[in-house]
Amino acid sequence: MLSETDKIFTNLLGTLPHDLASSKKRGDWTDIKKIMDKGREWIISEVINSGLRGRGGAGFSTGKKWSFVPKEVKDLPHYLVINADESEPGTCKDRDILRYEPHKLIEGALIAGYAIQSHVCYIYIRGRYAREAGILQQAVDEAYAAGLLGKNAAKSGWDFDIHLHRGASAYICGEESAMLESLEGRRGYPRMKPPFPAICGLYGCPTIVNNVESIAVVPTILRRGASWFSSIGLPNNTGTKIFSISGHVNKPCNVEEALGIPLKELIDKHAGGVIGGWDNLKAVIPGGSSVPLIPKDICDTVLMDFDSLCKVRSGLGTAAVIVMNKSTDIIKAIARLSKFYMYESCGQCTPCREGTGWMWRMMERLAKGEGAISDIDLLEEVSRQIEGHTICALGDAAAWPVQGLIRHFRPEMEERIYEKMTITSIQKTA
Numbered sequence: 312m313l314s315e316t317d318k319i320f321t322n323l324l325g326t327l328p329h330d331l332a333s334s335k336k337r338g339d340w341t342d343i344k345k346i347m348d349k350g351r352e353w354i355i356s357e358v359i360n361s362g363l364r365g366r367g368g369a370g371f372s373t374g375k376k377w378s379f380v381p382k383e384v385k386d387l388p389h390y391l392v393i394n395a396d397e398s399e400p401g402t403c404k405d406r407d408i409l410r411y412e413p414h415k416l417i418e419g420a421l422i423a424g425y426a427i428q429s430h431v432c433y434i435y436i437r438g439r440y441a442r443e444a445g446i447l448q449q450a451v452d453e454a455y456a457a458g459l460l461g462k463n464a465a466k467s468g469w470d471f472d473i474h475l476h477r478g479a480s481a482y483i484c485g486e487e488s489a490m491l492e493s494l495e496g497r498r499g500y501p502r503m504k505p506p507f508p509a510i511c512g513l514y515g516c517p518t519i520v521n522n523v524e525s526i527a528v529v530p531t532i533l534r535r536g537a538s539w540f541s542s543i544g545l546p547n548n549t550g551t552k553i554f555s556i557s558g559h560v561n562k563p564c565n566v567e568e569a570l571g572i573p574l575k576e577l578i579d580k581h582a583g584g585v586i587g588g589w590d591n592l593k594a595v596i597p598g599g600s601s602v603p604l605i606p607k608d609i610c611d612t613v614l615m616d617f618d619s620l621c622k623v624r625s626g627l628g629t630a631a632v633i634v635m636n637k638s639t640d641i642i643k644a645i646a647r648l649s650k651f652y653m654y655e656s657c658g659q660c661t662p663c664r665e666g667t668g669w670m671w672r673m674m675e676r677l678a679k680g681e682g683a684i685s686d687i688d689l690l691e692e693v694s695r696q697i698e699g700h701t702i703c704a705l706g707d708a709a710a711w712p713v714q715g716l717i718r719h720f721r722p723e724m725e726e727r728i729y730e731k732m733t734i735t736s737i738q739k740t741a
Contacts, residue, residue, distance in 0.1 A: 312580060313569045317543060319531045319551055320567050325411040329446065331453040334414035339530070340459060343418060346533050347425050347467040354426040358529060360537035362549035366404075367394055367522030368599070368628045370617045373529075379509035380427045380517045387516040389429040392508075393420060394490060395436040395443075395523050398482040400600035400651060401631035404553040405523040407565050409436070409443040412527065413450035417473065419526035421460065422533065425469050427519050432473045435490050438480040448475050482655035486703045487520040489657065500659045501703035524553060544570035548616035552627075556582040558634035570616040577615055578634060591636045594719070598628025600648050601708030603715025604635075625715065642724055645716045646674035652709035663706040666697040670713055677724055680731030687724055691717050 359374030397405040420432045454460040464471040488502035512518025532540045541549045548570045557563045561583030585592045594604045603625045617627045653667040673690045676682045694710035
C-alpha cells in the first residue's frame, strides 16, 4: 500500500478547505519560481524520467508528449488544453481533484504551459460539473489576485492566463481532437490524425491536451524529484494513481494508491470488500466502462497497472473499478453500456454510427434469451467490424465491453438462449 507520506492528493476526501491559503499550507505553490527558473528542458526531462503516463486513459508518456511541441514559437502561438470533460461511466477522480485540490491543477497548468511555451490554457470542463466549475473558477480568481496567474505569473517572468470553458456534457468531446473542435465553436467531431494536436491543434496551432490528474501531479513530481515518483509502483508503471471504486462494494470511494497494487487488496483495503464477500465476486470492469471486464479468477491475482491489465486483455483506462457480484445480470449490464455508446456516438463514422445500434439491439435480445446461438458469433463479428475502423477510439470503447462479455461469459449467454428455447417449446406444446 502507498504510504501517507507519498500521497500527492492530501485532501482527496475534502476534509480540509480548498482555498489558496489552505492549499499553500499543504505544500501547493511552494518554490514555484525556483522550479520554473530551472528551465523548460529540465522540466520536460524530469517529467519524462519520472515515468508519468497520461492519467486520462491512453497511458502515453506525459513528458514525451510535451517534447513533441516545436522547440521555437514562430508565427503560431502554443496552447495548453486541460481535459476536465470527465464522462466515462464509473469515473469520478477528476471531479474530486476539481472540488478539493483545484490549486494543484492550476499550479500544474502554469508549469506545463511554461514547459511547452504556452501563454494561454483552456480548461474544458464537463457541463454537468456545475459545482466543480464554480470552485475551479474561484480558485483561478484567487490565483490571479495573488499574482500567481496573469502577467509575470508567480514572479517567474512568464505571462500565463487560464480560461474555463464549460462543455455540453457530450461524451465524444472527451476525445482530444473533438474537444478542440468544440472549443473552436464547432460540433464535437473527432479529427483525422495526423496531423496531431502537438503540431496542429487548437486554431491550427501547436497544442498539448492533458488530463486533469496528469497535470495536477506535475508540481509534486518536480518538487520531490523524478526518482521519488519512479520509485513508486512497477517498471514502466510508476507513481501514484487515483482509483474510483464503485458497484457492489461496501464503501465506494476515490483513493490514491500505487500503480501495481493487487486488485483484491485495493478493493478489500479501501472499499470494504465485495458485498457478500470476495467469493461472491462475479466480474470487475477495471478501468471505466470502455475496457473489457475480467472474471473473478483473473481478479484474484491481477495487478492494477497499464501493462498487467493489458496482459489479461483488458486495460487500466481511467482506473474506474466497477465491481459486480453474483447478483448482477452480466448480460443486461453490458447491454446497458452498449446503449450508452450508441447514444454517445457522434455519428461521423459509419461503423460506429450504425454498428453501435446493431450491438445494442443484439445485446437487448440476448439479455432476454432471444435469438440463436449463432447470434453470439454474429455479435462478435459486428464488434470486430467497428473496432479499429473509426476515426477516434469511441468505436473501440463500444466494442470492447461486448468482446469481454463473450470472451468470459459465453456459456452464460448460451444458457440463457437454451432456457428461453425450452420455455418457448413447452408453451407451444401446452
